[in-house]
Amino acid sequence: MKNRNKGAAAILVLILIYLLIPLAVSIIYSLFSNWTGIVPRGFTLEAYKNLFSDREFLASLGRTILIAIVPIVVTILLILLALFVTTVYFPKLEKYVQIICMIPYTIQGVILSVSILSMYVGNPTFLSNRIIMLIGAYCIIILPYIYQGIRNGMRAVNMPVLLEAAEMLGASRLYAFFRVIVPNILSAIVVSSLLAVGIIFGDYVLVRNLASSAWPNVQIYLYQAMKSDSMKSSAVFVVIMAVTFAISAVVLYLRSREGKHRRVDE
Amino acid sequence: MSYIKFENLYKSFGSNDVLKDISLEIEQGQLVTLLGPSGCGKSTLLRCLAGLETVTSGKVYLDGKDITNVDPKNRGIGMVFQQYSLFPNMTVLQNVKFGLNMKKVDKAVADTKSREILQVVGLADKLNHYPSQLSGGQQQRAALARAIVTEPKVLLLDEPLSAIDALLRHSLQVEIRRIQRDLGITAIFVTHDQEEAMVMSDMIHLMYNGQIEQSAKPIDLYTKPCSPFVASFIGHYNLLSAADMKKISGDDIGCDSLAFRPEIIEISRTPVEKENAFHMKGKISVSLPHGNILRYAVMCDDIQVDVDVLFGESELFDSGDEVYLTVSKPECVYL
Known part of the structure; x- marks a missing residue:
């Protein structure tokens, strides 16, 4: 029994090392200026100081966060409404919704961005606005992840019975859906949006092809930094990781505080 | 004049006729049971009264009004479901208040009423518990409180005790009956358990194959079954054909x-x-x-x-x- 636990612990440690090495190396690389010997020398925070005094960097970071929020909110709302309608009124259509939501899994970023460009860039409507295009593209990319997450959350609650119970108590179905069902699948929504944040933060292809000049986000900044200064680019990478981590931590903390609030009530 | 009335009710799902020409009247203040094997249409009949299923043809009357095409939320009917149906994100008290809030009852009044009804079902000490912290029996009692706090015209109970273990089920049968009598509620209880039906009902409507096979008081149903099906479903009748009787006793039964x-x-x-x-x-x-x-x-x-x-x-x-x-x-x- 003990041996088995040791084995499991060893596997866990290996996986952790595997996952953390790139991050650790990047952090170390961004902190030392002299790499000529075996041990790096010349510890300095210069790279970070420069980054945070660079307005362009901060703006690009802000753009990344902003461009992540809008598509996630839009997609969650769309999926919730679609699943409400299919579950309550047209259960037979659900499999088609699922198929449609799964299609973006198979679409490559390059193909998607080129298709969007060739379709909309020619005619000057509001859809040819680069930022709108980018938001639309992100909505498509994160669709399968949000759909799958919310769908699984809905499976876990007995939606038809809860809706009927609410209806018998005098609530309309739509009200019941947002008042009774949505709060119960909140953790599914949170987890899938975090996944979506990760995907959007990691995207370079779409933003590069669709809006590199109109909306230079932090990935574009990183790419340019890589061309000029490797220490700076490591620092950018570390900051991106830290921001992603911070967003996840804040959201999960809010969720856990809600859970604690419930337990105090007992 | 009867309080609830089904008139030549038909219901089919595709080519499957679930209810066939049901006509039934129910008196005010009674607890009536729809009894029958699974698939006999008893739950469907209940859901037609609730408005959760649309009827194929026929009429449903409640308190003298035709409610065949009224929305479930406007029928003034309370319902307790077979599965646990409390809202998991709300406490027991919030669950019970939900219906009153929907009716725009004054907040303070709603609070008092909800606490009173939870006292009646014996959950006064569980007001701030979440459904997941309650046992199955407690959840169904809370669901009962939630259904009756709005003073519905009829209370529908769709096999509410079938997921609960035997010992607790018996005490809940007695408790539901007591509350129904004390508050003078008209109630329709659906079950497949003939013993449960006997214990609880003023009147039993035994259903089979989408039709009412026999309507009678519990004792009458037990002692005077009107068909071989009723005899085999109720009690544990020995059912012998005329030829069998001739063979083993020598008598002609006629x-x-x-x-x-x-x-x-x-x-x-x-x-x-x-x-x-x-x-x-x-x-x-x-x-x-x-x-x-x-x-x-x-x-x-x-x-x-x-x-x-x-x-x-x-x-x-x-x-x-x-x-x-x-x-x-x-x-x-x-x-």
Whole structure:
């Protein structure tokens, strides 16, 4: 029994090392200026100081966060409404919704961005606005992840019975859906949006092809930094990781505080 | 004038006719049971009254009004479901208040009423618990409170106790009956458990195959079943065809089949002379103790007759013993 636990612990440690090495190396690389010997020398925070005094960097970071929020909110709302309608009124259509939501899994970023460009860039409507295009593209990319997450959350609650119970108590179905069902699948929504944040933060292809000049986000900044200064680019990478981590931590903390609030009530 | 009335109700799902020409009247203040095997349409009938299913044809009246096409939320009907249906994100108190809030009842009034009703169902100390912290029985009691706090015209109970273990189920049957009587609620209870139906109801409507097979008071349903199906579903009737009876007792019964309950049969080692009775001879094949009663399966030729005796009241028989059975003719049901 003990041996088995040791084995499991060893596997866990290996996986952790595997996952953390790139991050650790990047952090170390961004902190030392002299790499000529075996041990790096010349510890300095210069790279970070420069980054945070660079307005362009901060703006690009802000753009990344902003461009992540809008598509996630839009997609969650769309999926919730679609699943409400299919579950309550047209259960037979659900499999088609699922198929449609799964299609973006198979679409490559390059193909998607080129298709969007060739379709909309020619005619000057509001859809040819680069930022709108980018938001639309992100909505498509994160669709399968949000759909799958919310769908699984809905499976876990007995939606038809809860809706009927609410209806018998005098609530309309739509009200019941947002008042009774949505709060119960909140953790599914949170987890899938975090996944979506990760995907959007990691995207370079779409933003590069669709809006590199109109909306230079932090990935574009990183790419340019890589061309000029490797220490700076490591620092950018570390900051991106830290921001992603911070967003996840804040959201999960809010969720856990809600859970604690419930337990105090007992 | 009846309080609830179904008039020539039909309901089909595709080509499957679930309800066939149901006409039924229910009095105010009564607890009425829809009893039947699974798939007989009893839940569907209840859901037609609730408005959760649309009817294919026919009419539903409640309190003198035609409600066939009224939205469920506007029917003024309370319902307790088979599955636990409390809202998991709300406390017991919030769950109970939900219906009152929907009716825009004054906040303070809603709070007082909800606390009172939770007192009635015995959950006064669980106000701030979440459903996941309650046992199955407590959840169904909270669901009952939630359904009756809005003072609905009718309370519908769709097999609310079937997921609850036997011991607790019996106490909840009594409790539901007490609350229903105390508050004078008109209630319709759906179950497949004939014992539950007997204990709880003023009136039982036994359904089979989308139709009402027999409507009667519990005791009448038990002693005077009107068809072989009712006889086999209620109690534990021995159901024998005319040919079978001819074979084992030598009597002509003068109808298609004969039903008699296991507990009216006299069993003895020697033949009994009795006027106006059927006499049969058989061999004990097995004896099954059911707590307070002992059930013998007696083979008369190749036909099995079940005989119940009160435990300890008569001598004990062993498998293989030859016995004589006497069945008083007036106590039999001729079908």
